[in-house]
Amino acid sequence: MxxxxxxxxxxxxxxxxxxxxxxxxKLLPARFIIDSAEASGTLTPGTQIIETSSGTFGLGLALVCRLRGYPLTIVGDSAVDHDLRNRLQLLGARVEIVEDRGQPGGIQGARLARVEELRRLRPDSFIPNQYDNPxxxxxxxxxxxxxxxxxxxxxxxxxxxxxxxxxxxxxxxxxxxxxxxxxxxxxxxxxxxxxxxxxxxxxxxxxxxxxxxxxxxxxxxxxxxxxxxxxxxxxxxxxxxxxxxxxxxxxxxxxxxxxxxxxxxxxxxxxxxxxxxxxxxxxxxxxxxxxxxxxxxxxxxxxxxxxxxxxxxxxxxxxxxxxxxxxxxxxxxxxxx
Known part of the structure; x- marks a missing residue:
């Protein structure tokens, strides 16, 4: 598929x-990043994946994670409409919505800050990091x-x-x-x-x-x-x-x-x-x-x-x-x- x-x-x-x-x-880079992490040994079976997305990268990642059995948390914002959220959840993704409270970097800064909080709670997790991952x-x-x-x-x-x-x-x-x-x-x-x-x-x-x-x-x-x-x-x-x-x-x-x-x-x-x-x-x-x-x-x-x-x-x-x-x-x- x-x-x-x-x-x-x-x-x-x-x-x-x-x-x-x-x-x-965004299905293409999502699959490529997961392939690369698996090949390097960074990503192993059952590893929790956490990523920020309010759109199609999250959906692409959810498709790949569902097919390969990885638990996934998507941190998004109000741009994640009801239909998109439903599609993500049907694929087994957990969706967190954050708000822009005037933090540096606006809403994307707020999303990234929440991803970092979750990473500290789950230090064994994997973050695809679409913004900086080559x-x-x-x-x-x-x-x-x-x-x-x-x-x-x-x-x-x-x-x-x-x-x-x-x-x-x-x-x-x-x-x-x-x-x-x-x-x-x-x-x-x-x-x-x-x-x-x-x-x-x-x-x-x-x-x-x-x-x-x-x-x-x-x-x-x-x-x-x-x-x-x-x-x-x-x-x-x-x-x-x-x-x-x-x-x-x-x-x-x-x-x-x-x-x-x-x-x-x-x-x-x-x-x-x-x-x-x-x-x-x-x-x-x-x-x-x-x-x-x-x-x-x-x-x-x-x-x-x-x-x-x-x-x-x-x-x-x-x-x-x-x-x-x-x-x-x-x-x-x-x-x-």
């Missing part, structure tokens, strides 16, 4: 735009092989950035074949990953209130910040016009990738679509919910606003030429200005 589910479908969406469309993308990006080399075998050389990769695993891992592997591969990271306002001001994030599944160690900032050529409303609009367009029923992070990826592909018609562009849309039928795909939450999907910008520094990314689709710089360099330039 895992082998049949973890790899994406490679789909031509427009003339020069292709999708790596996953059913459940096995997360390494897992995507097999996807790079699939993309290259299907499409040949790729000129541009576009994908949402959360833990940093998928875009970073794919870009590293694809650049072994084409060092000039252009990497575009898609973030959202309120996320601090690329230095924009911290704030509330309506669009979840990408962005973060911490800077994960797996985000290799110097790998990115440009960064786009997309609002929730824009991403929801693009999610509907992706389904309505192309038959791809995906989640809102996929919509954010599509919005950015479709624009980039149109600006560069001679380039082969691949966008990462992380998960399907079934989890969002009562929200993103529900017009009543959208209206009650103030989302008008009648239109969206046709192009991003160019900014010079991350803090200039206001609440509209924004684009920054990151130019493969380290985060420290960008931050120092910000202080200088």
């Amino acid at each position: 895992v082998e049949a589910t973890e790899l994406p479908r490679i789909i031509q969406v427009r003339d020069n735009l292709y999708a790596a469309a996953f059913s459940l993308m 096995g997360n990006p390494e897992a995507y080399s097999v996807v790079a092989d699939l993309v290259s075998d299907t499409l040949g050389s790729v000129d541009c990769l576009v994908g949402p950035v959360g833990s940093g695993g998928s875009t970073g891992g794919l870009a590293t592997a694809l650049r072994h074949r084409n060092s000039g591969l252009h990497l575009v990271g898609v973030d959202t306002h309120g996320s601090i990953i690329f230095g924009s001001p911290e704030g509330a994030r309506t669009l979840r599944g990408l962005g973060s209130s911490i800077r994960p160690g797996n985000v290799n900032h110097s790998a990115y050529d440009e960064v786009h910040w997309v609002t929730a409303g824009e991403a929801f609009h693009a999610t509907h367009e992706l389904y309505r016009d192309h038959g791809l029923f995906m989640g809102p992070t996929s919509g954010a990826s599509f919005q950015t990738a479709a624009w980039w592909a149109a600006q560069n018609p001679d380039s082969t562009v691949v966008m990462v679509l992380p998960d399907e849309g079934y989890r969002y039928q009562s929200t993103v795909y529900n017009n009543t919910w959208l209206r009650e939450n103030g989302f008008d999907l009648a239109s969206r910008p046709t192009s991003p606003v160019m900014v010079e520094h991350p803090w200039e990314s206001e609440n509209v689709w924004s684009r920054l030429l990151w130019a493969r710089r380290e985060f420290r360099v960008v931050a120092e330039q910000a202080v200088g200005v």
Whole structure:
């Protein structure tokens, strides 16, 4: 089941735009990390596994742990809706929900603090640590092989950035074949990953209130910040016009990738679509919910606003030429200005 589910479908969406469309993308690194821990002897039969997740990494981990007999505790937050929590519990996972009480690192900091508390109570437990475990990006080399075998050389990769695993891992592997591969990271306002001001994030599944160690900032050529409303609009367009029923992070990826592909018609562009849309039928795909939450999907910008520094990314689709710089360099330039 895992082998049949973890790899994406490679789909031509427009003339020069292709999708790596996953059913459940985080299943791949979850399985890879567990395999690696078993191979090294770090993980032995019956070991308690503890991880923080409010979305698909937790679900992927729960599937693997159920199949292999590992007890699992997932520490999440309010983004773990009733249906997701039910799916996790049906797979035998224990789910803890924490709240943001103003701790450093916001809600993700609170989740990580609870994971550390549980680890101290169970020092023999195993923590996959999706944010910093190098096995997360390494897992995507097999996807790079699939993309290259299907499409040949790729000129541009576009994908949402959360833990940093998928875009970073794919870009590293694809650049072994084409060092000039252009990497575009898609973030959202309120996320601090690329230095924009911290704030509330309506669009979840990408962005973060911490800077994960797996985000290799110097790998990115440009960064786009997309609002929730824009991403929801693009999610509907992706389904309505192309038959791809995906989640809102996929919509954010599509919005950015479709624009980039149109600006560069001679380039082969691949966008990462992380998960399907079934989890969002009562929200993103529900017009009543959208209206009650103030989302008008009648239109969206046709192009991003160019900014010079991350803090200039206001609440509209924004684009920054990151130019493969380290985060420290960008931050120092910000202080200088």
